[in-house]
Amino acid sequence: MEYKIIAETYSKIESTTKRLEMTDYLVELFHNTPEDVIDKVIYLTQGKLYPDYMGIELGLAEKLAMRGITKATGIKEKTLGEMLKKYGDLGSVAEEAIKKKRQTTLFSFEEEKNLTVEKVYENFEKIAKAEGPGSQDRKIQLLAELLNLAKPIEAKYIVRTVEGKLRLGIADMTILDALSIAYGRTKELRSLVERTYNIHPDLGYIAKKLAKEGIDGVKDIKIELGIPIRAMLAERLPSLEEILAKMGGKAAFEYKYDGMRIQGHVGKDKVWLYSRRLENLTSQFPDVVEALKEAFQGKEGIFDGEAVPVDIHTGELLPFQVVSHRRGRKYEIEKAIEDYPVVLFLFDIIYLDGEDLTSKPYPERRKILERVINPTERVKFAHRIVSSDIGEIREFFNKAIEDGCEGLVAKSIGKESIYRAGAREFLWIKYKRDYKVEMGDTVDLVVVGAFAGKGKRKGTYGALLMAAYNPEKDRFETVCKLGSGFTDEQLAYLPRKFEDLKIENKHPRVWSEMEADYWFVPKVVLEVIGAEITLSPTHTCARDVIEKGTGLAIRFPRFTGRWRDDKSPEEATTTKELIEMYKNQIKKIR
Numbered sequence: 260m261e262y263k264i265i266a267e268t269y270s271k272i273e274s275t276t277k278r279l280e281m282t283d284y285l286v287e288l289f290h291n292t293p294e295d296v297i298d299k300v301i302y303l304t305q306g307k308l309y310p311d312y313m314g315i316e317l318g319l320a321e322k323l324a325m326r327g328i329t330k331a332t333g334i335k336e337k338t339l340g341e342m343l344k345k346y347g348d349l350g351s352v353a354e355e356a357i358k359k360k361r362q363t364t365l366f367s368f369e370e371e372k373n374l375t376v377e378k379v380y381e382n383f384e385k386i387a388k389a390e391g392p393g394s395q396d397r398k399i400q401l402l403a404e405l406l407n408l409a410k411p412i413e414a415k416y417i418v419r420t421v422e423g424k425l426r427l428g429i430a431d432m433t434i435l436d437a438l439s440i441a442y443g444r445t446k447e448l449r450s451l452v453e454r455t456y457n458i459h460p461d462l463g464y465i466a467k468k469l470a471k472e473g474i475d476g477v478k479d480i481k482i483e484l485g486i487p488i489r490a491m492l493a494e495r496l497p498s499l500e501e502i503l504a505k506m507g508g509k510a511a512f513e514y515k516y517d518g519m520r521i522q523g524h525v526g527k528d529k530v531w532l533y534s535r536r537l538e539n540l541t542s543q544f545p546d547v548v549e550a551l552k553e554a555f556q557g558k559e560g561i562f563d564g565e566a567v568p569v570d571i572h573t574g575e576l577l578p579f580q581v582v583s584h585r586r587g588r589k590y591e592i593e594k595a596i597e598d599y600p601v602v603l604f605l606f607d608i609i610y611l612d613g614e615d616l617t618s619k620p621y622p623e624r625r626k627i628l629e630r631v632i633n634p635t636e637r638v639k640f641a642h643r644i645v646s647s648d649i650g651e652i653r654e655f656f657n658k659a660i661e662d663g664c665e666g667l668v669a670k671s672i673g674k675e676s677i678y679r680a681g682a683r684e685f686l687w688i689k690y691k692r693d694y695k696v697e698m699g700d701t702v703d704l705v706v707v708g709a710f711a712g713k714g715k716r717k718g719t720y721g722a723l724l725m726a727a728y729n730p731e732k733d734r735f736e737t738v739c740k741l742g743s744g745f746t747d748e749q750l751a752y753l754p755r756k757f758e759d760l761k762i763e764n765k766h767p768r769v770w771s772e773m774e775a776d777y778w779f780v781p782k783v784v785l786e787v788i789g790a791e792i793t794l795s796p797t798h799t800c801a802r803d804v805i806e807k808g809t810g811l812a813i814r815f816p817r818f819t820g821r822w823r824d825d826k827s828p829e830e831a832t833t834t835k836e837l838i839e840m841y842k843n844q845i846k847k848i849r
């Protein structure tokens with residue numbers, strides 16, 4: 260197939276912003292495309308060579324692309340640089356450069372060989388895969404070879420594509436529209452291709468099946484281990500009451516973990532991890548790969564969950580940013596795994612040992628999930644309740660926030676509660692908090708207990724149990740577990756510092772519902788800063804003042820490095836002050 264046909268279609272598509280017109284141009288293009296190359300034509304039109312999840316990217320650096328143009332046209336890089344300033348994109352520069360070359364060389368158009376789609380794709384593929392010594396020169400040569408054969412308009416799109424900047428603005432859904440018009444024009448076909456795309460998001464593959472085998476070919480496409488499924492998403496409603504009503508009075512409520520969505524495919528010898536946008540994450544999370552293999556009891560499974568970093572010392576969930584540097588080199592990833600291990604909280608199973616589970620209702624899927632996964636330190640089930648009691652749900656929500664989650668995801672437990680790949684519907688409804696209580700100031704808290712350290716902190720404390728002072732009741736009420744902000748020296752010194760204050764049981768002036776490993780006489784005061792103050796069903800600070808059965812907690816607390824030896828425990832921050840801070844600093848976050 261001639262590449263010119265594609266280039267001319269792109270040019271027409273670029274001249275419109277109307278989706279319907281774009282669709283018409285695509286339909287025309289597909290009519291002109293032989294079935295053997297339809298997949299390639301589709302990938303190229305998307306500006307790539309394969310579906311994204313395969314992780315093979317075109318993206319030749321601008322400098323190299325320029326050298327390719329120079330090689331093909333003889334125009335100096337400096338001149339190209341000036342042209343780039345004028346035209347703004349290298350594709351247009353290439354178009355002009357080829358035009359110039361054609362004006363200045365004696366060129367017989369009769370003899371001209373046509374550039375084919377196959378040739379363009381082949382060279383692009385070689386460019387994408389070239390690596391090692393000499394690969395830069397090879398890439399330049401491969402591009403120059405195409406440009407030598409290209410007409411000006413072809414050169415424009417070749418260069419844009421090779422740079423990874425084609426950007427025609429065609430959504431996948433538009434391609435689906437065009438495919439179903441080109442190959443059938445029935446409503447049935449349109450919804451079939453979309454459903455298929457949701458469980459097997461490879462447009463090239465679907466198009467080829469459709470072109471070669473018709474509708475039956477598409478019906479044959481099933482969920483396949485190793486190929487990501489488009490994620491099911493959640494709708495949103497403003498209150499728990501509305502959510503409960505929408506769900507028919509009863510539903511499952513799960514923690515909405517604030518991490519990274521991970522879809523894990525576990526096979527006999529291989530594991531694949533995909534992000535919500537279907538990028539391949541396998542190499543970034545080797546720890547999750549191992550953990551999933553260990554926890555899974557079946558042969559082949561596809562799981563949906565959220566990966567969240569945890570504080571190894573306190574076991575508390577951390578903000579996801581701490582693992583964002585997992586995109587680095589192997590060594591950095593190993594280090595990150597050690598410092599910030601992640602826990603994968605599984606909330607769904609999509610496929611098991613050859614069976615597609617998407618059409619089973621959620622309660623059944625959850626049962627299967629619990630049957631085939633043996634929870635470990637690193638793989639757990641999403642925490643949840645099934646309830647119709649608004650008070651209980653609200654308390655669960657507060658607990659979720661205190662535990663470092665964003666809120667809750669309500670899930671329908673009705674017969675219709677299938678796994679709707681790629682859809683945002685009311686089978687899942689998210690409920691996030693609409694305010695945030697930022698801590699503008701530090702607080703001085705009293706150490707009332709401690710938790711034994713694990714791993715690197717073996718022999719010392721993993722975290723201290725901290726309390727505020729309530730002068731009316733003359734007692735110390737717990738507000739957080741403090742494990743961050745200490746230097747290694749300070750940590751090593753902690754057990755000695757508290758040795759003389761150790762007591763067998765909780766001090767009578769301490770009100771705690773947490774069971775610490777060690778209890779102390781309340782005496783030492785530390786300065787602490789946190790991200791925010793949240794409502795807490797666990798901690799006793801200001802219990803029942805703002806909400807019945809609920810106290811206040813400090814989220815993500817950190818030691819500032821200041822021991823407040825100048826303060827007696829009764830001079831620590833009071834529960835009343837914390838209530839004031841909580842009330843004064845509420846900020847809307849939606």
Ligand code: ATP
Binds near residue numbers: 518
């Ligand atoms: P948001 O920014 O609110 O997370 P979003 O557009 O990323 O929105 P939504 O569909 O609105 O995604 O919310 C669902 C997201 O919440 C999922 O993609 C997943 O990453 C995350 N999540 C955390 N815990 C759960 C859970 N228990 N069940 C489903 N999704 C969960």
